[in-house]
Amino acid sequence: MQHLFEFFKSKNECQLLVVNDDKQAIVGRDIVAFSGLQPFVLADFRANFGDDLLSFSEELQHITKVLGEYYNYKKQNKVLIAPLRTISFALPKEQCFDSFTIEFAQTLDIETFKSKLFNWGYYFVDIVTSEGEVSVRGDIIDICPLGNSFGYRISLFDDEVESIRQFDIEDQKSNKEEIESFTINPAFLALNEEHFEKINDEIQKVQTDAFIQDIHSLGFWYLDDLGEYLPQRLNTYITYEALDELEEAYIFDAKRVHKEKFLTLPKVPKSRNYEVVSPANIQEFITFHEGKKLTIISASEAKIKAHDFDLANKNIKYVLEDYIINLVSDDEVILSLNKEHKKRRKKRVKLVLDELQVGDYVVHEEYGIGQFKGIEPVVVMGAKRDFVIVMYANEDKLLLPVENIDVIDRYVADGSSYAMLDKLGKGSFAKLKSKVKERLFAIANDIIQLAAARELVNGIQMDTNSETLKQFALSAGFEYTKDQNRSVKEIFDDLSSGRVMDRLLSGDVGFGKTEVAMNAILACFVNGYQSLFICPTTLLATQHFHSMQKRFAPLGLKMAKLDGKSSTKEKNEIKKGLEQGVYDLVVGTHSLLGVKTNNLALVIIDEEHKFGVKQKEKLKALREDVHIFSMSATPIPRTLNLALSKLKGMSSLLTPPSERLGVRTYVKEYSEQLIKEIILREKRRGGQLFYVHNNIASIEAKKADLESILPNIKIEIIHSQIKPADAEKIIDAFSEGQFDILLATSIVESGLHLPQANTIVIDGADRFGIADLHQLRGRVGRGNKEGFCYFVVEDKKRITQDAIKRLVALESNSYLGSGTALAHQDLEIRGGGNIIGEAQSGHIKQIGYGLYLKMLEDALASLSGENKTTHKTVDIKLAISAYISSDYITQDRVRLELYRRLSKAVNKEEVYTIEEEMEDRFGKPDIPTKQFIELILIKIYALQKEIKTISSYEMNITFTKEDDTKQTIKSPSKDDDDIIATTLQFLRK
Incomplete structure (x- = not known):
């Protein structure tokens, strides 16, 4: 840092700065910007010539975006900052970075537009969920240009742009305000037809192990006359760190600037005057350097005030930016109050497209496990409707009206088990369900009784406000994520409440669960109590023991490890030490189950689902007021989370730590x-x-x-x-x-x-x-x-x-249409299964996780005295054509998703919200689609009135209630719209 600072301070003429990696590039960016120049930072592109570039799509998109901005910035005070591996390749020339604007009321030739976007490297998808994607649906176009966290939705009237609105990638809803125009930049490069074809031809000739040979996978390697080696054209300097990287970077050196070129570049000279500092106490540090010129950098005025600086003080120069520069020289001090730059996290798409493939297994609440065979239109009584086809044993078929698609769910069990098709006919599956239900009531009962018994006991109350605890979090060497901070607060609230804690923390491995647990252990230690940390395997015990030793060593906390590898002598010594209060913390496996302790307050169970109920009981029996904190590596479904959270505390870690690499x-x-x-x-x-x-x-x-x-x-x-x-x-x-x-x-x-x-x-x-x-x-x-x-x-x-x-x-890294969100959904369901314990896997295999958890939630709710309404359906046999038409929405998976969401709607407000969203995303619904939405409204009203069947013949419409009483009314005609209007009018009374 100090070398770069002095270099740019002395106004050296540098157009391209070569650094060794991303981290150094960020340092360079801050210093260049602080010096009054405009920095452009390229991503660290660590591919080797010929690699399949889909794996590097994020870096390539970033390079495209930044180079485009660099060439479009017309002032002279610009500096390109590039990691060595990136700049060693030929990069696209200025002519590859065109852009064009879409404006309100302009005419748009849709075929020319699509062809241009294709040549510019856009992906054509069903739903736009990330940068560089476009979706064309009739007269509605969604697009997300590079560098955007939201998309643009263009509505056409014939070939004229009627409106442009921004939309949210997470839920696909657009803003109400219209905008005048926006700019589209290339997703790969602005190639014309000729260049695109030329590069494509080149790619097809290549011998490669790329899975798909196209411009996205290999285009960057075959730019030829469209590429140039920038160090040969720009006035370039290189850092010493980048030179150290040379050997490593050039293991595979085809198609690169020759290594010697970098050795001959002028180096950024070493600083003679400046030193990097990292003061723990800023005010104290300033006092020590009194009389020197002082600059304070901060992203906000609030931070400056929080550090007790006076903004009116003329002797201090304040720079309101997010730079991180901490340097001192004989006559100058520059200090930054900012924290490390965080990477922008990608938004996770909330709208999960159901990847239900033909041939996948599904579970029907009444008929059990069948095989999904697709959605097919069927003409009944002269009217067309869509039905879900589910195949059962002996080739029996079930035709399920799409408005009741909510009674089936994807079949998820563990990865190794295959589904067995059930026989169609209620008998056998109903028996199986009632067997599972009995078992679930027993489990739910155990959970509730345990929770109730522990509620009656006073917990060990602790003071969680000590300075040691605050310092511990700061000494982690990284900043806690928002979720970690929240989880620690929830634990401290439990420990200081006087109640017995029973909390479950779920979060992926590497998301920092152990760090959260260490805060709880330290709180016990500070208050004079002991803790036990129990893992299912010696390997995990060893891993946790070493990581905790590192963190706790400076604090004087005495700890030991007790597992299958400990010798009999060690076991006896540790057990004795625990009983006499020598140890504050013991990490171990099942060996800890029967130990005696001196002053135990906390038991932490890692991978909770790997322990049986009896083993957990043994742990709770160590002391009746002991706090229990469990950790699990799989996420828990939201609904089960709610059901369990009445009995247990629930915390979750959903954000990965910032230093975790993809x-x-x-x-x-x-x-x-x-x-x-x-x-x-x-x-x-x-x-x-x-x-x-x-x-x-x-x-x-x-x-x-x-x-x-x-x-x-x-x-x-x-x-x-x-x-x-x-x-x-x-x-x-x-x-x-x-x-x-x-x-x-x-x-x-x-x-x-x-x-x-x-x-x-x-x-x-x-x-x-x-x-x-x-x-x-x-x-x-x-x-x-x-x-x-x-x-x-x-x-x-x-x-x-x-x-x-x-x-x-x-x-x-992103699934076209949110497969990762779907994966999370699957894992969530399994996580729910994990909580109940592995002994249940037999039942889960028979009915699938989804239905199993639904039944467990119901059991928990009914035993807690809540009224759970049973799931009812209405059999609608109206002679009307009602379906989401493929002319209106062409992609089957998008239609399937809307069928599912509409069928799950429980009130008219939900239906109108979805209808509004459909109009926003796909334009005005056509007649069959509009009639399907009205059919869903009929279903909702009928459920509220306890009607089980609605049927029509000619102009007569008959309603049958749950108690089998019937009522028939007449429609003015047998046209679809009259039958629908008459039915809705009757039901709304």
Whole structure:
């Protein structure tokens, strides 16, 4: 930092600054801007020539956006800041950065417009959920240009732009205010037809392992005369740190500026006058440097006042910016009050498109598990309606009217189990349901009784306001996420309330659950109490013990580890020490279940679902007023969360820590050369690999294959048929780096935290569901090293288009239409199953997680004295054509999603909201669609009036109530609109 500061302070003429990585680029940006120049920062692009670029789509989009801004900025005071690896490649020339404006009332030739966007690298999708995507739906166009966190919705009247509004990517709703115009920049490059074709032809000739050979995957490598090496044209300086990076950057150096070029560039000289400082107490530091010229940098005036500075003080120069510069020299002090820059997190799409594929299993509340065969139009009594087709055992079919689609749900069990089709006919499934219901009432009863018994006991009350606790959070070495701060506050409120705490914290591995738990342990220590931390495996116990030792060492807290690896002598000593109060904290496994303690206040259970009810009871029996804090790595569904939160405290961590790197994902076709390269690349950086092969029968053969590719490699196998004790030994050995590859079934998808393993290969990736792929990918990239995930398929010609789309979209990190949100939904449902414990998996397999949890919520609610209304349906047999027409909405999956949302609506306000949204997104509904919306209103009113059937014949409309009484009314004619109006008029009375 000090070198760059002095360099720019002395007004050196520099147009391009070469740094080593993202972090240094940010430092450079702050200093360049502070010096009154305009910085443009390129992303750190760490691909090698020929790599599949879908995995680098975020960096490439960023480079496109910034270069576009750089070339469009016409003043001379600009500096381009680029990491070494980025600037070593030829970057697109100025002519590749055109843009055009869409204005109100202009005429738009839709075909020319689409063709231009295609050449400019836009993805055409069903729903626009991220930058660089466009969706054309008749006379409505949605587009999200690069650098935007919202989209633009254009409504056309014929070929004239009738309105332009911004819309929210999360929920797809547009703002009411119209805008005059907006600018569209390229999503890849502003290529004309000729250049696009030329690059495309070049790509098709190449021998590559890219899964799909197109401009998005490989275009950047074949710019030819459209590209240039900027260090050869701009006045360039390089930092010493970037020179240190040279060797590493040039391992694969095809198609780059030659390394020597960088060695000959002028260096940013070392500073003679400035030093970097990081004062703990700013006011004290300033007093120490009195008499020097003082500059204070802050993003806001409020921060300046909070640090007791007087804005009226003329001796201090205030700079209101978000720069982070902390330097001191003989005559000057520059201090920043700002915290580290946070990366902008991507918005998560709330609107989940149901990826219900034909052939997927679904659960019907009354008939059980069937197979979804699609939505088909059926003509009944001369009128057209859409029906969901579900296939049951013996090829029996169920036709379900789409307005009642809410009675089926996707079948989710654990990844390894296959669904068995039920027989159509209520008998068998009803019996199974009542068996599960009995079992669930027993579980719900246990949960409620436990909660009630603990309510009657006074908890150990603690003071959670001590300075030590405040300092502990500050000494973490990183800033807590918003969720972590909230969870710590919730725990402290519990501990100081005088009630017994029973709280569950859910959050993905690496999201900082242990850090939250340490705050609770410290609160107990400060108040003179002991804590126990219990994990299901020795590996986890060892991991937690080491990370806690680091944090607690300076505070004088005495801790020990007790697990299966401890010798009998150690066990006896630790147990004795616990009883006598020598230890403040013991971390361990099941070995802790029967210990005696001196002054225990807190028991923390990690991976709570891995412990049985009896084991948890044993822990609670250690002392009746002991606080219980459980942690789980899977999210809990919102509804179950509500049901349980009346009995338990619930906290969740949903935001990853800022320093966590993403996982670079590739989709590849299997080849021995590829596997060899993947393994050697990870070995070169001193890491280990997971290799997922989800077939126990052929896993030994797979091991032999891998050993024949690389004879010196060390491989161990793990799957569900290996004894738990042996599996634990293997994982321990892997954690200690004793072998290179852990070859496993999808058993590795949860509960392991092995920061040394940062590459995962998933064999036969097309045979996994989105949730499983998402979860498996999360095994790597947990530390501060970048993770690599390879989805490998046997033969790309033989897999379905949908599977290709799913995999390729996961590769560019966002699923076209929110698959990650869907994966979260799946994981949430499983997380709910986890809370109840693994002993229930038999029942879950029989009826699926979704229905199982719904039934558990009902059981909890009814035992807590709440009235849960039973789910009723109305059989509507009106001779009207009512369906969401494919002319109005062409994409089946979007129609399916709207059918689902409308069928779940419980009042007319919800229906009108969805109708308004449909009009906003797709234009005015056509007649069959409008009539379907009215059909949903008929269903809602009928449910409120306890009507079970509505049917029509000619002009007669008959209503049958729950008690089988009937009433018939007459419509003025048998036209659809008359029958609907008459029915609604009767029901609204």
